[in-house]
Amino acid sequence: MTTTPYAPPPPPPGAPPVPAATPPPQKSGCLKWALIGCGVVIVLFAAFCAVLIIFVFGAIKHSEVYKGALRRVQDDPRVVAALGSPVEAGWIVSGNVHVENGNGNAEINFPVSGSKQKGKVHAVATVENSQWKYETLTVQPESGPLIDLNSPP
Numbered sequence: 493m494t495t496t497p498y499a500p501p502p503p504p505p506g507a508p509p510v511p512a513a514t515p516p517p518q519k520s521g522c523l524k525w526a527l528i529g530c531g532v533v534i535v536l537f538a539a540f541c542a543v544l545i546i547f548v549f550g551a552i553k554h555s556e557v558y559k560g561a562l563r564r565v566q567d568d569p570r571v572v573a574a575l576g577s578p579v580e581a582g583w584i585v586s587g588n589v590h591v592e593n594g595n596g597n598a599e600i601n602f603p604v605s606g607s608k609q610k611g612k613v614h615a616v617a618t619v620e621n622s623q624w625k626y627e628t629l630t631v632q633p634e635s636g637p638l639i640d641l642n643s644p645p
Contacts, residue, residue, distance in 0.1 A: 555598070575604065586600070598618075614630050
C-alpha cells in the first residue's frame, strides 16, 4: 500500500484565495543602538565632569594659600580643643586663587574635622612678593563659637 501526502482541498470556485502565512516583521534594532549610544555619551560626560572637578579641587589644594591656611588651622590650640585631634582637611575645596607676577588674592572655603566634630574654614588672603597675608582666617565648628585665627589665642 502506498500513501500519498495529504494536501488540503482546493478552495471552491469564486472564493478569495487564502493568503500565505507572512512572517512577522523584523526589528531593525535602531532603538536599541540609539539607547546604547545615548548611554555612552552620558557616561562620558559624567566622567569628563568628574575629571574637571578633581582637577580644580587638586589645583586649589596644591596652592600655597591653602597649605598655609590648613597648617595654621591644624596648629591652633583653640581649633584642636574645639574639633579634637587630629584636625584633618575634607576633600571638597571651593573658592578661587589668582596669582600673577608674585601678587594676587584668594578666597577659599574647605571643611575640616577632628575626633569631636566637624567645622568649616574660610580664608581671604592676599599675596605680595610671594608672601601670603590672611585678612580673614576663621573656623566655624558645627557647634560652638566662631574661631578667628587672626586674633591671639
